Amino acid sequence: MTKKQAPPQATIRRLSVYLRYLSGLENDGAKVISSQDLAGYLALNPAQVRKDLAYFGEFGKRGVGYSVKKLRDHIIKILGLQQVRKVAIIGAGGRLGRALALYTGFEKRNFKVSALFDNDPRVIGTVLSADAGEICPIENLPRIVKDRNIEILILTVPAQAIKEIYDLIMLSGVQAVLNFAPFKLISNENVVVNNVDLTTELESLSYHLRLKEAGEPLPTTDSTEEE
Amino acid sequence: MTKKQAPPQATIRRLSVYLRYLSGLENDGAKVISSQDLAGYLALNPAQVRKDLAYFGEFGKRGVGYSVKKLRDHIIKILGLQQVRKVAIIGAGGRLGRALALYTGFEKRNFKVSALFDNDPRVIGTVLSADAGEICPIENLPRIVKDRNIEILILTVPAQAIKEIYDLIMLSGVQAVLNFAPFKLISNENVVVNNVDLTTELESLSYHLRLKEAGEPLPTTDSTEEE
DNA sequence: GCTTGTGAAACGTTTCACAGCA
DNA sequence: TGCTGTGAAACGTTTCACAAGC
Numbered sequence: 450m451t452k453k454q455a456p457p458q459a460t461i462r463r464l465s466v467y468l469r470y471l472s473g474l475e476n477d478g479a480k481v482i483s484s485q486d487l488a489g490y491l492a493l494n495p496a497q498v499r500k501d502l503a504y505f506g507e508f509g510k511r512g513v514g515y516s517v518k519k520l521r522d523h524i525i526k527i528l529g530l531q532q533v534r535k536v537a538i539i540g541a542g543g544r545l546g547r548a549l550a551l552y553t554g555f556e557k558r559n560f561k562v563s564a565l566f567d568n569d570p571r572v573i574g575t576v577l578s579a580d581a582g583e584i585c586p587i588e589n590l591p592r593i594v595k596d597r598n599i600e601i602l603i604l605t606v607p608a609q610a611i612k613e614i615y616d617l618i619m620l621s622g623v624q625a626v627l628n629f630a631p632f633k634l635i636s637n638e639n640v641v642v643n644n645v646d647l648t649t650e651l652e653s654l655s656y657h658l659r660l661k662e663a664g665e666p667l668p669t670t671d672s673t674e675e676e
Numbered sequence: 677m678t679k680k681q682a683p684p685q686a687t688i689r690r691l692s693v694y695l696r697y698l699s700g701l702e703n704d705g706a707k708v709i710s711s712q713d714l715a716g717y718l719a720l721n722p723a724q725v726r727k728d729l730a731y732f733g734e735f736g737k738r739g740v741g742y743s744v745k746k747l748r749d750h751i752i753k754i755l756g757l758q759q760v761r762k763v764a765i766i767g768a769g770g771r772l773g774r775a776l777a778l779y780t781g782f783e784k785r786n787f788k789v790s791a792l793f794d795n796d797p798r799v800i801g802t803v804l805s806a807d808a809g810e811i812c813p814i815e816n817l818p819r820i821v822k823d824r825n826i827e828i829l830i831l832t833v834p835a836q837a838i839k840e841i842y843d844l845i846m847l848s849g850v851q852a853v854l855n856f857a858p859f860k861l862i863s864n865e866n867v868v869v870n871n872v873d874l875t876t877e878l879e880s881l882s883y884h885l886r887l888k889e890a891g892e893p894l895p896t897t898d899s900t901e902e903e
Numbered sequence: 904g905c906t907t908g909t910g911a912a913a914c915g916t917t918t919c920a921c922a923g924c925a
Numbered sequence: 926t927g928c929t930g931t932g933a934a935a936c937g938t939t940t941c942a943c944a945a946g947c
Binding site: 684686687720721722723724727737738739740 | 937938939940941942945946947
Binding site: 710711712722723726727729730734735736737738739740741742 | 904905906907908909
């Protein structure tokens with residue numbers, strides 16, 4: 450095995466998808482899976498699956514495939530999912546924030562919503578779940594993040610709130626942010642940011658609708674889509 | 677001007693981001709913006725901004741920049757946002773579905789939630805908003821999509837529901853899907869799909885946290901997507 | 904002067920094709 | 926035989942660098 454280079458971001462995301470599929474396979478009692486089968490299910494190229502996994506070691510057996518259980522355990526380790534990751538939601542009084550605060554799917558995947566924040570006095574003090582406790586004022590973010598060892602912040606605030614919270618986030622020392630707010634947060638050396646922009650998702654779909662309206666029953670094989 | 681090739685998917689998404697920024701600029705009274713300034717604000721390369729725009733025409737003036745108003749209008753046309761796009765939510769009884777059904781931000785961007793679906797008898801018949809009317813049984817999806825000219829479906833259903841709804845979606849003739857459900861839907865020639873996977877977003881952040889724990893340097897990346 | 908539009912170069916990711924091994 | 930692991934090729938996107946034009 451030679452010197453490995455850093456895996457692409459896309460590889461990390463696919464690992465997460467492989468993991469979910471492998472968990473299902475294990476429940477069904479499957480012992481072994483080939484890159485062919487894994488790729489087929491997810492509409493990927495088998496070589497890509499093998500490359501993705503090879504970034505992290507040699508997990509397969511030639512002529513056989515990958516042990517479902519062993520591969521699953523490896524991916525859990527690679528993604529750092531053995532331990533519970535504590536999460537806080539900023540903007541917990543809004544619709545999306547509340548929905549995420551009450552969403553139970555995170556716990557199944559080892560993420561625990563452990564604090565809630567908002568700046569609206571009407572919701573501060575409200576209790577949405579036992580684990581997360583009451584909604585706290587945003588000013589308390591740095592202290593509470595440290596007290597409760599929060600590792601990930603989920604942002605669901607309106608656009609104008611960014612000015613108010615950016616410095617507090619940086620002060621908090623948190624290292625990862627999942628941003629649903631309608632502005633792009635840039636990763637820096639201290640904080641990794643994943644941006645999810647619902648408007649952009651809908652607008653990119655609108656673009657494809659417009660393309661079809663414009664009538665491109667095509668001579669050439671187009672395939673404008675991605676994952 | 678020579679033969680244009682198809683713009684990358686990433687370009688389409690950036691157009692959506694440019695559009696939001698341009699709208700803000702216009703409110704602030706700005707008349708002209710350079711690729712330099714636009715790129716600076718969004719942490720992009722100026723050449724990339726120019727290339728993105730050049731896929732669709734020559735909108736700028738050399739030595740000057742781009743007219744904020746004209747560029748904004750162009751992007752609206754490119755993305756097909758002049759007209760209202762009707763949206764339906766499948767899984768409107770769940771937490772995320774409800775939050776999106778009640779979210780008012782879509783309307784501001786010209787998307788109108790015009791129908792709601794669920795398969796839970798306890799929520800069918802419930803009215804969440806005047807425009808969307810009452811929550812309908814999923815069986816009615818194909819008929820209602822056609823009756824109300826729904827163009828985009830938003831999926832917020834649990835994993836096991838896919839078997840039940842996949843054929844109904846294809847039958848409905850809808851051409852675009854925004855999928856929040858924890859399985860990957862593949863685009864085909866009839867339907868474009870954007871996948872947003874909350875678990876994958878969190879797990880990729882967990883990977884970066886684990887990297888830092890292991891004491892490795894961080895390549896600053898960011899994401900979106902996807903897919 | 905300044906900024907756009909664009910070929911060409913650089914970079915990154917995916918796919919191919921096959922050696923190596925069970 | 927069957928499937929993995931991997932260099933090399935193919936492909937796609939981003940960045941550079943500069944000619945063209947205001």
